[in-house]
Amino acid sequence: MAQIAIIGAGAIGSTIGGLLSxxxxxxxxxxxxxxxxxxxxxxxxxxxxxxTLIVHPNTAEVLDFRPDFAFLTVKTQDVLSALETNQSHLxxxxxxxxxxxxxxxxxxxxxxxxxxxxxxxxxxxxxxxxPGTVTVSYTGSLIVGCPFGAPDSRLETLAGILNAAxxxxxxxxxxxxxxxxxxxxxxxxxPAITNWTVPQVMADPFLRxxxxxxxxxGLQVVNRAGIRLESLADVSVSSIQMIAKLxxxxxxxxxxxxxxxxKNEWPLLGxxxxxxxxxxxxxxxxxxxxxxxxxxxxxxxxxxxxxxxDMVHQVERTGxxxxxxxxxxxxxxx
Numbered sequence: 001m002a003q004i005a006i007i008g009a010g011a012i013g014s015t016i017g018g019l020l021s022x023x024x025x026x027x028x029x030x031x032x033x034x035x036x037x038x039x040x041x042x043x044x045x046x047x048x049x050x051x052t053l054i055v056h057p058n059t060a061e062v063l064d065f066r067p068d069f070a071f072l073t074v075k076t077q078d079v080l081s082a083l084e085t086n087q088s089h090l091x092x093x094x095x096x097x098x099x100x101x102x103x104x105x106x107x108x109x110x111x112x113x114x115x116x117x118x119x120x121x122x123x124x125x126x127x128x129x130x131p132g133t134v135t136v137s138y139t140g141s142l143i144v145g146c147p148f149g150a151p152d153s154r155l156e157t158l159a160g161i162l163n164a165a166x167x168x169x170x171x172x173x174x175x176x177x178x179x180x181x182x183x184x185x186x187x188x189x190x191p192a193i194t195n196w197t198v199p200q201v202m203a204d205p206f207l208r209x210x211x212x213x214x215x216x217x218g219l220q221v222v223n224r225a226g227i228r229l230e231s232l233a234d235v236s237v238s239s240i241q242m243i244a245k246l247x248x249x250x251x252x253x254x255x256x257x258x259x260x261x262x263k264n265e266w267p268l269l270g271x272x273x274x275x276x277x278x279x280x281x282x283x284x285x286x287x288x289x290x291x292x293x294x295x296x297x298x299x300x301x302x303x304x305x306x307x308x309x310d311m312v313h314q315v316e317r318t319g320x321x322x323x324x325x326x327x328x329x330x331x332x333x334x
Contacts, residue, residue, distance in 0.1 A: 001025045002161050005067035007082050009035055009059075011128035011274065012098060013073030015136055018046045019165030021057040028058040028067070030086070036061065038132025048126075048135040048266045063089045069158060072108070073098045075275070076286040079107045087111065094118055094154055096144075100185055100271065101286035102178045105147040114148035118158060121145075121177040123232055124166060127269055129277055137266045141167045141233040145174025167233070176230030183218045184235055185287050187211045189308045192272035192282060195321040199268065202259045206324050208252040210304070210331065212243060217304050218291045219244050224298040276315060284312040307334035 002025050006017040009031030021027040021044075029039065036059040043054040063070070063086035070090055074082045076099045083090070096118045097104045105119050125137035142162055144155050155170045162168040171177050190201045190211065201207045219240065222229065229237045239258075243251045275282045288305040295302035311330055315321060322330070 002068040003065070004028070004069050004071060004161070005030060005063050005065070005086075006071045006073055007063065007086055008072060008074035008078070008098075010073065010075075011126040011134055011271070012122055012124060013071065014044060014128060014134045015046065015124060015126045015139075016071065016073070016098075016162070016165050017057055018044045018053065018055045018134070019139075020161070021055040022053065023164035025161065025164070026058070028060055028063075028065075030060050030063055032131075033061060034131040035128075042132055045133040046136055047133065049138055050136050062086060065089055066091070066093055069094050069096055069161070071096045071098060072104075075099065075271075075281075075283045076101050076104050076107070077281060077283055079104050080111065083108065083111045092116070094158070096120055096158065097147075098122055099286075100188075100283060101182055101290055102175065103286055103290065109148065117147060118154060119145055119147040119174045119178070120162075121171075121174065121181050121232065123181070123234065125268055127267065127274060129274065135266050137268050139166050141169070143169055143171045143174065143177045143230075143232065145171040145177070147174055169233075171230055173228060173230040176228045177232060179222060179227050180229045180232055180235065180237065180240065182287065182290060183215055183222065183229075183240060184232075186214045186218050186291065186305065186308075188270040188272045189284060189288055189312050191270045192276055192284070193308075193311045193315060193322050193327060194324075195273065195276075197267045197269060198259055202256040204324055205252075206328055208256055209248050210327070211255060212248050212251045214288070214304050214308060215240070216244050217295075217302055221291050221295040221298065221300050221302060224300045225294055272312065282312055282316060284309050288312075303334050304331065307331055310334075 006013045009029035017027045043056045046053040121143040123140040127135045159168045272282045288308045291305040
């Protein structure tokens with residue numbers, strides 16, 4: 001069994017770590033003291049679609065051994081500080097990134113050799129709002145790949161390990177998979193702006209259609225940049241292309257029907273809203289902000305995604321969420 005260190009024991013890190021611990025791997029969760037204290041006292045509690053599972057992984061506030069694999073599951077804005085804190089025990093250990101967006105691998109490569117880096121695209125729904133407990137809405141799937149080279153034997157080893165927790169496949173176009181996940185994640189901001197669940201957002205006609213417009217703007221940037229997308233397990237490139245071609249009202253209903261497949265008794269909040277509810281900075285600059293950044297590089301206007309970034313930062317500053325009419329007014333002004 002593998003020795004695995006998970007740097008960033010939040011919703012995804014705790015879910016994967018807990019499931020790997022159940023499978024018999026030696027897992028050490030590295031995270032914030034309140035979460036680690038609760039785990040030390042009562043175990044890590046995973047509930048939701050898995051039922052209720054209590055596991056007892058190791059915990060530490062800083063990495064103090066060289067693992068077989070180090071999983072980096074912090075938010076993108078925390079990647080460099082997490083590496084600096086734990087780098088003394090990362091020499092030679094495969095570093096596996098689990099961030100949303102597309103920048104984390106490049107950030108890690110400023111601190112570690114490129115051939116040490118493996119990248120994962122996560123399609124798992126989990127919510128972490130209170131120490132010691134994570135609610136898993138759906139286990140979903142994972143994709144692993146080498147961001148700076150061809151697939152190698154490490155990927156098959158890692159995929160075998162991760163399969164014990166969540167279905168995993170190997171990709172030779174991991175960047176394309178990250179970009180498709182980013183297009184889907186552009187709507188992560190709408191629950192954060194409204195303080196609604198994803199199904200609640202999709203039930204609102206204006207927000208549902210805004211979701212399509214935001215995704216189409218992102219796809220325009222992807223096409224202008226010449227990025228080759230890669231299908232995810234439950235979102236194909238062809239389905240995203242169809243959304244781009246259908247009339248917006250029809251495309252929004254198609255998107256809503258796909259969202260309803262994920263609806264269950266456990267609220268699906270999205271990672272950006274979870275950050276706000278925990279009083280933490282969001283990663284919006286690496287989601288919708290990434291579309292704005294790359295659009296600027298390729299002379300492609302992105303007013304909708306820029307407005308979304310501004311609204312999320314406004315919620316961060318004020319703590320005040322927005323109703324649909326306020327969002328409509330903000331978008332029209334933009």
